[in-house]
Amino acid sequence: MASIQPYQTKKNGKKWLFKIDMGIDPINQRRKTTTRRGFSTKKEAQIAASELEKELRDKTYVRVTDQTLNQFIDEWIESVAKNRMRPSTLNNRMGIIKSKIKPILGHIKIKDIEPSTIQSFYNKLINEEKLSTSYVRTIHNLLSSMFKYAIKWDKVKVNIMEKVDAPIPNHKQMKVWNKDEVSKFLDTTEDAPTHIAYVLAIYTGMRMGEILGLRWKDIDFYNETIHVIQTLVRVNGGFDFQEPKTKNSKRQIAIDDYVLNELNKRKDQQKTKSELVVTTDIGTPYSPRNLQRNFYRFMEKAEVTKIRFHDLRHTHATLLLQLGEHPKVVSERLGHSKISVTLDTYSHVIPDMQKPTAKKFSNFLRGQNVVKSEI
Numbered sequence: 446m447a448s449i450q451p452y453q454t455k456k457n458g459k460k461w462l463f464k465i466d467m468g469i470d471p472i473n474q475r476r477k478t479t480t481r482r483g484f485s486t487k488k489e490a491q492i493a494a495s496e497l498e499k500e501l502r503d504k505t506y507v508r509v510t511d512q513t514l515n516q517f518i519d520e521w522i523e524s525v526a527k528n529r530m531r532p533s534t535l536n537n538r539m540g541i542i543k544s545k546i547k548p549i550l551g552h553i554k555i556k557d558i559e560p561s562t563i564q565s566f567y568n569k570l571i572n573e574e575k576l577s578t579s580y581v582r583t584i585h586n587l588l589s590s591m592f593k594y595a596i597k598w599d600k601v602k603v604n605i606m607e608k609v610d611a612p613i614p615n616h617k618q619m620k621v622w623n624k625d626e627v628s629k630f631l632d633t634t635e636d637a638p639t640h641i642a643y644v645l646a647i648y649t650g651m652r653m654g655e656i657l658g659l660r661w662k663d664i665d666f667y668n669e670t671i672h673v674i675q676t677l678v679r680v681n682g683g684f685d686f687q688e689p690k691t692k693n694s695k696r697q698i699a700i701d702d703y704v705l706n707e708l709n710k711r712k713d714q715q716k717t718k719s720e721l722v723v724t725t726d727i728g729t730p731y732s733p734r735n736l737q738r739n740f741y742r743f744m745e746k747a748e749v750t751k752i753r754f755h756d757l758r759h760t761h762a763t764l765l766l767q768l769g770e771h772p773k774v775v776s777e778r779l780g781h782s783k784i785s786v787t788l789d790t791y792s793h794v795i796p797d798m799q800k801p802t803a804k805k806f807s808n809f810l811r812g813q814n815v816v817k818s819e820i
Contacts, residue, residue, distance in 0.1 A: 447494035
């Protein structure tokens, strides 16, 4: 039963408070009481006390923490992030926390953070710091994960992130090379040790980390397939090899005689024996940053459209779709989790593919010969 009592304040005169027995603390075995003050009338204190007593009976009571977001994040990192995240992902998220979240929001108690607080934070990052919406969406997902555990651990009563809208991504027009540019670039890099990296990116759609993590034993020369087993990632200033992120990323990719010949040429060129296909001259893993620099240098030399290394993957997919390849096959080669990801990513190519389809359908209805597509 709650104890309702009046008390005097200097500024506002008579106020009311209540005290409730919270039971025995299971850790120190001491009896706990909670006191709530500041009620203008005895009736208000009684109503608030009854609500708290009901929460205690129903076991829905949450004692809101006084932790700042900084303090909670440190707890979340130790209990969740370090145990559930891949080292490369953890390294990336720690950078975001240190540079963006903690400096702006870290000092605020998590119980005082409101949806408008987070929305203003996003606006600052996008409008003042000129960060991309995709980057801020990563921050949104990170905060959402944190507050999910804040609820789970009874730190707060309400998950405010459920009331915050993630920034709408600004889709930039994808840049890819055409057939002539691909040929021009590969001709320029033909004698370079990194040539095989570009061949693999263009002819298989593999990601940079997958190419740099490719081992000779992952290539089945007899069956003409590449097995994507691991990926090279940068962790804490060094390199590490990890399994691909998703089940679909771990895949087999069919290759042709041209790619096989280029792989054999690369094997003959390697000065030191290494299990990796793409290495430095001394046989060590090739840095993603150095490969990116190498790529930009050869682009300038070849005088082709300036794109990112990742756009070689987009080039592979786009050219396949323009050739009429079924999106499911393209999806499998890229290692997408769902075919819908492929369709959404390359929707700009699909409309051009509809023209022959429309003509084919019209010819069928008008009784003209129709050549069936192979799927």
